[in-house]
Amino acid sequence: MSLSTISGERDMNAVEQPDIKDLRSRFGDAIRSVEVDAAGEAVVNIDPDRNLEILAHLRDSCGFDMLKDVTGLDYGGGRPIQVVYQLWSTKESKPLRVKAELPLDRPRIDSVYRIWRGCNWLEREAYDMFGVKFEGHPDLRRMLMPENYEEGYPLRKDFPLRGRFTRAEQTRRALARDLEDIYSMQELSVAEAGRARAGVGDDEPGLGTQNMILNIGPQHPATHGVLRIVVELDGEKIIKCTPHIGYLHSGFEKLGEYRTWNQNIPLTDRMEYLAPMMYNIGWALAVEKLLGIDVTPRCKVIRVICSELNRILSHLIWVGTTAIDIGAFTPFLYTFQERERIYNLHEAYVGARMTTSVSRVGGMLADVPRGWLDGVREFVETFPKTLYETDRLLTQNSIWIGRTQGVGVMGPDDAVNNGLCGPNLRASGVAYDVRKDKPYLDYETYDFDVPVGEYGDTYDRYLVRMEEMRQSIAILEQALERVPEGPINVDDPRVILPPKSEVMGSIDGMISHFKLVMEGLKVPAGEVWYSIESSKGELGLYLVADGGPKPVRCRYRTPSFMNMSNLPALVEGELLADVIAVNASIDIVLGEIDR
Amino acid sequence: MSKAEESTVGKEHRLAETEIPRNFIVTRLDDLVNWARRNSLWPMPFGTACCAIEMMAAAASKYDIARYGMERMGYTPRQADVMIVAGRVSYKMAPVMRRIWDQMPQPKWCISMGACASTGGVFDTYTMAQGIDTIVPVDVYVPGCPPRPEGLLYALLMIREKIKGESVIDPRAREERPEAAGKPHLSPEDVELIAEPFGNSTIQNKISGLESSSPILRPGDRKE
Numbered sequence: 001m002s003l004s005t006i007s008g009e010r011d012m013n014a015v016e017q018p019d020i021k022d023l024r025s026r027f028g029d030a031i032r033s034v035e036v037d038a039a040g041e042a043v044v045n046i047d048p049d050r051n052l053e054i055l056a057h058l059r060d061s062c063g064f065d066m067l068k069d070v071t072g073l074d075y076g077g078g079r080p081i082q083v084v085y086q087l088w089s090t091k092e093s094k095p096l097r098v099k100a101e102l103p104l105d106r107p108r109i110d111s112v113y114r115i116w117r118g119c120n121w122l123e124r125e126a127y128d129m130f131g132v133k134f135e136g137h138p139d140l141r142r143m144l145m146p147e148n149y150e151e152g153y154p155l156r157k158d159f160p161l162r163g164r165f166t167r168a169e170q171t172r173r174a175l176a177r178d179l180e181d182i183y184s185m186q187e188l189s190v191a192e193a194g195r196a197r198a199g200v201g202d203d204e205p206g207l208g209t210q211n212m213i214l215n216i217g218p219q220h221p222a223t224h225g226v227l228r229i230v231v232e233l234d235g236e237k238i239i240k241c242t243p244h245i246g247y248l249h250s251g252f253e254k255l256g257e258y259r260t261w262n263q264n265i266p267l268t269d270r271m272e273y274l275a276p277m278m279y280n281i282g283w284a285l286a287v288e289k290l291l292g293i294d295v296t297p298r299c300k301v302i303r304v305i306c307s308e309l310n311r312i313l314s315h316l317i318w319v320g321t322t323a324i325d326i327g328a329f330t331p332f333l334y335t336f337q338e339r340e341r342i343y344n345l346h347e348a349y350v351g352a353r354m355t356t357s358v359s360r361v362g363g364m365l366a367d368v369p370r371g372w373l374d375g376v377r378e379f380v381e382t383f384p385k386t387l388y389e390t391d392r393l394l395t396q397n398s399i400w401i402g403r404t405q406g407v408g409v410m411g412p413d414d415a416v417n418n419g420l421c422g423p424n425l426r427a428s429g430v431a432y433d434v435r436k437d438k439p440y441l442d443y444e445t446y447d448f449d450v451p452v453g454e455y456g457d458t459y460d461r462y463l464v465r466m467e468e469m470r471q472s473i474a475i476l477e478q479a480l481e482r483v484p485e486g487p488i489n490v491d492d493p494r495v496i497l498p499p500k501s502e503v504m505g506s507i508d509g510m511i512s513h514f515k516l517v518m519e520g521l522k523v524p525a526g527e528v529w530y531s532i533e534s535s536k537g538e539l540g541l542y543l544v545a546d547g548g549p550k551p552v553r554c555r556y557r558t559p560s561f562m563n564m565s566n567l568p569a570l571v572e573g574e575l576l577a578d579v580i581a582v583n584a585s586i587d588i589v590l591g592e593i594d595r
Numbered sequence: 596m597s598k599a600e601e602s603t604v605g606k607e608h609r610l611a612e613t614e615i616p617r618n619f620i621v622t623r624l625d626d627l628v629n630w631a632r633r634n635s636l637w638p639m640p641f642g643t644a645c646c647a648i649e650m651m652a653a654a655a656s657k658y659d660i661a662r663y664g665m666e667r668m669g670y671t672p673r674q675a676d677v678m679i680v681a682g683r684v685s686y687k688m689a690p691v692m693r694r695i696w697d698q699m700p701q702p703k704w705c706i707s708m709g710a711c712a713s714t715g716g717v718f719d720t721y722t723m724a725q726g727i728d729t730i731v732p733v734d735v736y737v738p739g740c741p742p743r744p745e746g747l748l749y750a751l752l753m754i755r756e757k758i759k760g761e762s763v764i765d766p767r768a769r770e771e772r773p774e775a776a777g778k779p780h781l782s783p784e785d786v787e788l789i790a791e792p793f794g795n796s797t798i799q800n801k802i803s804g805l806e807s808s809s810p811i812l813r814p815g816d817r818k819e
Contacts, residue, residue: 146687154721163721167790168783170721171729174686175693175779180631218691219641221670226643226688247688248643251720270737273645317648343652354645355740401746431809591644594685 017042017154019062019096027054038290038526041095048083048100048165052110055085060113063089064096066416066432067116069540070123073099076157081107081130085539086529086557090416091432092409093437095475097529102132111137118419121565129155129253144246144594154254157311161251161258199504211239214576218247222325222580225590228581229567234371236575241568248594256554260520261287261361262346264554269408269554272592275305275314275535276356277346284359285440286530286541289574290523291495293359298486300441304479305376306358307441307532308472312383313342314535314587315465315472319390322584326403331390338386343540345375358451361494361521363489373483380476387469392461404458408570408582411456418569419562421470424586427453427460434533446475458585465587495521520549536560625762628787632676632702633758636665636751639675644663644682646709646741653744660748672698677754678731679747683711684724690777696731697776704757705732706750714789725790729781738777 020042024031029052032048037043046054046521064087073082080101087096096461102109112119124132124143131153134140135564142149150173151164163170217228221431226247230363232240252271256264268279281303288295295303309367316339343353349372350356350365358365394400410420425432433450435443453460478505489496502509523545531540537559544553563586642650653660654668669675672695683694696705708728710716713736715725724730734757735750779786 017698151721159721161720162790166787167725167729168786170686171689171786172783174689174724175777177690177729210633218688219695221640221668225647247685247691248683249687249722250683250718251722255718263667270645270717270740273648333656336652337657340655340657341651353741353743354648451638 002525019058020044020328022058023054026057030054037097037267038528039199039291039530041097041291043097043527046097048102048109051083051098051100052112052115054259055087055112055257055439056115058087058098059097062096063091065090066119067097067122067419068531068538069542069555070112070119070126071542071555071557072126072132072155073544073553073555074130074155074157075546075552078104080104081132081156082127083109083132084542085112085498086542088549095438095529106134107131108135110135113137115415116419117417117569118562121561122419125561129153131156142246144151144249146174146246148177154251159254161254186299191240216579218244223583224588227564227583227590227593228587229575229583231571231579233576236577238571238574238576238579240582241579243564243567243573245564246594248590250591250595252556253525253554257503257551260549261523261551262520264551266357269357270591271558271595272534272536272539272589273354274317274589275310276354277310277358278314278532278534279539280357280359281307281441282530282532282534282539282541282545284361285532286528286543287361287523289528289530290526290543290545291521293362293490293492293495295363295490297484298367298489299488299490301479301483302364302368302488303359304443304446305373305476306442308479309342309345309379309474311377311472311535312469313584315340315469316342318465318587319394319462321508322581322587324398325580325584326400328394328397328400330568331393334386334390334393338383341383342381345372345379348372348375360489360496360560367488372481376476377480380473380480384473385472387466387473391466395466400461403463403577403581404585406455407458407574407578408585409455409457410566411569412567415456415566418566420537420566421559421562422587423464423535424461424537424563424566426451427464429453433536434531437530440530440532446478448475458581461585461587524547531557534559536589536592537563538565556592556595558595560586560588560590561595564588564593617802628763629758631759633755634664635665636663636677636704636754637675638665638669639672639678640668640681641678641695642681643684643688644711646681646712647688649741649744650679650681650708650747653747655713656743658748658753663748663751665751672696673700675699676702677704677706677751679706679708680712680727680731681708681741681747683696683709683716683718684727684730685722686724687722689724689730693730693777694729701771702761704734704753704754705731706735706737706747708737708747708750709742710738714736716740719790725786729779729786729789731780 020034023044023095027050030050032045032047035043060416067085067088068088068090069084071084073084080103083100083102085098087098097240100109109132115134123137124140127134127140128145130142141147152159213234213235214231217223219228223229228244228247230242230244231238252267255267259267265280266282268283269276269380289413302379320335323331336362346356347353349368350358410428412429415425416430420428429452431450431452436450446472451464453464497516498509498513503513525545525547527544529540529542539559540557542555542557543551546552567583571579640650652658652713676699678696678699679693707713711718712727715723735753737746737750739746
């Protein structure tokens with residue numbers, strides 16, 4: 001698929017913006033083409049050999065200070081692999097996508113680590129999944145797959161969904177891996193370096209000391225799942241921290257290419273199981289953007305209610321588990337009590353407690369049941385009491401303050417450059433919230449504040465989340481006031497099943513029903529990078545369609561992944577106990593880190 | 596022995612208890628050992644994904660796993676005797692899970708919580724083990740995606756039922772098999788069979804040698 005197919009009949013204004021004109025005049029042939037995607041955003045196709053030069057110019061002179069995503073894109077059939085950079089300017093609130101095409105037989109490109117530190121894990125993942133070699137990257141190893149994975153690069157189109165080997169062979173190889181061997185490959189070298197620094201092994205015995213390597217996880221209660229952290233310790237002080245992820249890698253992005261657009265919605269539940277509705281809705285919004293349809297006013301408000309309920313749901317489990325990690329058990333019981341109430345609302349609406357699959361492309365799975373909005377209203381009225389109690393338990397608690405204040409500090413400039421996102425970024429003093437900066441679902445019409453921290457430490461991250469829950473309550477109150485009457489689904493036979501009377505009574509209705517059920521909805525060729533503010537941070541969905549019933553590429557740029565990549569920067573120099581506090585405070589969910 | 600347990604002892608024993616002075620009871624050794632075992636199940640929560648959140652909900656105030664007196668979640672496998680695998684297990688995680696299982700002392704039991712742990716669920720992909728029973732022996736499968744906390748509690752009750760039927764002289768309940776450590780639980784042919792569509796439901800009957808579809812397993816049903 002060439003880039004020209006993604007522009008179509010769309011508004012070409014984005015191509016005319018001054019930055020792009022400037023790029024063309026400055027770099028000439030290195031700018032191969034400029035297109036517009038389904039959302040009306042500019043896509044610049046550049047010469048891969050000059051990517052460093054062009055991207056450095058974009059950051060320094062055009063204000064694109066945030067690198068949101070680096071990923072690969074393979075159309076299959078021997079066509080070149082594309083590397084996709086998604087940039088964002090925090091000052092001007094505008095996006096830009098830059099692409100470079102690499103030949104399939106020799107996919108190499110310069111790493112942009114010098115420009116944005118946040119590319120570290122993103123490039124490693126692209127290497128792991130597509131085999132793109134990023135030259136100059138400090139640590140280009142396998143990340144989600146095991147280090148000695150032999151089957152190839154999973155997201156390439158020639159890689160089969162179930163892997164190259166048989167299941168028996170995969171199981172045998174998995175269990176034949178010597179744990180000590182793969183666990184210590186990198187860490188042993190760290191220990192040796194420490195030994196060399198300390199002079200151990202020299203002729204003189206002397207007072208040489210040796211740093212200690214401590215392995216935490218992958219099965220450890222404080223890692224919130226199956227994360228593994230390896231720390232090098234000098235006494236209690238952390239010299240180096242290396243998170244290892246991929247223990248929950250499930251192949252969502254590969255699986256998504258084999259599922260129709262609506263079939264992907266149940267998968268998004270399983271990715272972010274702490275705030276599932278938010279991801280359902282994010283997926284539906286991105287596909288609707290590709291289709292160019294706008295949902296009904298009632299649907300928008302219901303979606304806002306679901307999103308904000310889930311933000312509270314996710315922040316509640318954050319408070320509960322973080323408090324357990326730091327040593328307070330009571331808030332866990334308080335917050336789980338409230339979570340059960342939200343789960344009851346989930347059950348009343350969709351029938352499931354956690355895996356909701358609430359949205360559909362073009363609407364919701366159904367209108368809300370009678371009385372459901374009253375249930376939400378009751379929750380909104382009574383929940384602040386628990387919030388207040390939890391607040392009283394923790395905010396002024398001297399143990400809590402001692403464990404969190406001044407721990408894991410990151411300043412605003414570093415936070416933007418390193419790709420921190422969500423409440424963590426705001427705790428570092430950057431007022432970036434997708435709901436304000438690139439509003440979706442009419443968030444601009446709601447009156448709410450974006451809490452911003454002052455010091456960027458663990459305590460600020462706690463305060464920001466507590467305040468976000470209060471703001472969510474405020475948004476819920478406004479949304480409940482304005483729920484309009486009317487249909488919940490768009491009236492568009494391309495995406496929504498027609499009513500049963502029409503299916504039985506008219507030939508048109510029957511045909512569109514048959515086509516939707518048998519083939520799935522068709523999305524016109526194009527691509528979009530759509531983002532929503534999830535409870536963990538900015539969820540970016542990069543979807544590429546070729547006109548068929550299934551996506552060509554569904555990329556989830558998940559917020560926990562970006563936040564987790566900043567753990568080393570946050571904890572190095574702190575004490576060992578702070579790793580647990582900081583790791584808890586950045587609010588990770590392994591399902592979306594590993595995907 | 597508490598009053599609640601008297602019913603498991605035969606009627607004649609109860610008669611004997613009233614006639615013979617206190618601090619003395621006649622019972623079968625099996626009854627005594629099984630009573631102790633089934634009331635002190637210490638779970639090893641091996642939570643990976645969504646199901647782990649429901650496992651946490653089972654431990655929180657509404658469902659309260661502590662009502663059975665065995666909420667002591669032992670995060671060390673060496674002091675646990677029922678492993679609850681909650682969530683999907685990838686091939687990268689498989690050796691870790693097998694090692695944790697090997698580290699648990701006998702007698703031990705395993706609960707496979709949720710569709711992904713039991714069969715691979717929707718994740719029929721290059722990275723996901725198609726059911727943890729290819730790697731470790733499983734006693735109770737809990738269906739659901741994820742199962743409700745009640746489902747997990749019921750699974751624990753089923754383990755208790757299973758223990759009731761065990762015998763201390765049955766060597767299989769105590770046998771440590773170091774030569775099997777770190778090896779897949781199933782033969783390669785069975786792993787392939789499981790990976791087929793609907794392979795799991797047929798293989799599970801085959802493995803457990805179940806004649807009936809009764810939910811309560813007998814001790815002889817489990818093939819180590």
